[in-house]
Amino acid sequence: MQFDEIISVGGNCDAAHHVRRYFKIEKSMPMDWLIVPFDALISMCNDNFRDFIRLDRLTLWNGTRHAIQCAKRGIVYQHDFPRDAEALVMIDDIAGVFADVKAKYARRIERLQDACRPGRSILFVRSWREILHTAPDYPDYCIRGVPDYQFAELLDALRHCFPETSFKVLFVNYGAQSIDDRQALFADVRNCGDITDWTGSKGGWDEIFARFDIRLSETAPVAKLSVAR
Structure with missing residues (x-):
């Protein structure tokens, strides 16, 4: 399957990491480095990404300074606001840097909308992870259930947001869940024994991309895989 663009839509940074790594993509999209709950993604698409980030809606994640939410x-912003020597968000600096943060996401939203302009072919990649990573959960590959109707709602929201764009959504690590829709692909990452951090299994992600023969148009082919197809 060949696409003009391959774009991460959360839930966590792992999807963006592997999309960018495997397909040698350098440009950032709005949801690459955020934690984006499934229903939040639906809401943003239905709203055409209006009010993507607002100062009056920002709060501490679970009442702690580990992240801003x-x-x-419920979107979690892990990488956008200054942190102190203990890697905790410096809350006194949030208002001061907010204008720059908002401008950054405005650029990324514009980039997304341009990438998904009419007539183009897009693969959106959605991973199950919607959690703030901590060391004990690095090797955790539990499946997070999503009501079946939400998969259909997301596809409808993307059709609403990009009505003249051809697209599919690759849903990763949702277990046995699936829906009868040709625009939805489902696959689980196979643990290839190479999990060392939050990125998960490199070999497992490579296997998925190879299994579906996912390619970017007008680009050089990706490096040959060493994992089983």
């Missing part, structure tokens, strides 16, 4: 949608 959107009080309305």
Whole structure:
């Protein structure tokens, strides 16, 4: 399957990491480095990405300074605000840097909308992870269930947001869940024994991309895989 763009839509940074690594993509999209709950993604698409980030909605994640979160949608911003020597968010600096953060996401949203302009072919990649990583959960590959109707709702929201764009969504690590829709692909990452950190199994992600023969148009082919197809 060949696409003009391959774009991560969360839930965590691992999807963006492997999309960018495997397909040698350098440009950032809005949801690459965020934690994006499934229903938040649906809401943003239905709203055409309006109010993507607002100062009056920002709060501390679970009441701690480990991250900043959107009080309305639950989106977690891990990498956007200054941190102190203990890697805790410096809350006094949030308002001061917010204008730059908002401008950054405005650029990324514009980039997303341009990438998904009419007539183009897009693969959105959605991973099950919607959690703030901590060391004990690095090797955790439990399946997070999503109601079947939400998969259909997301596809409808993407059709609403990009009505003249051809797309598919690759849903990763949702176990036996699936829906009868040609625009939805489902696959689980096979643990190839190479998990060392939050990125999960490199070999497992490579196997998925190879299994579906996913390619970017007008680019050089990716490096030959050493994993079983």
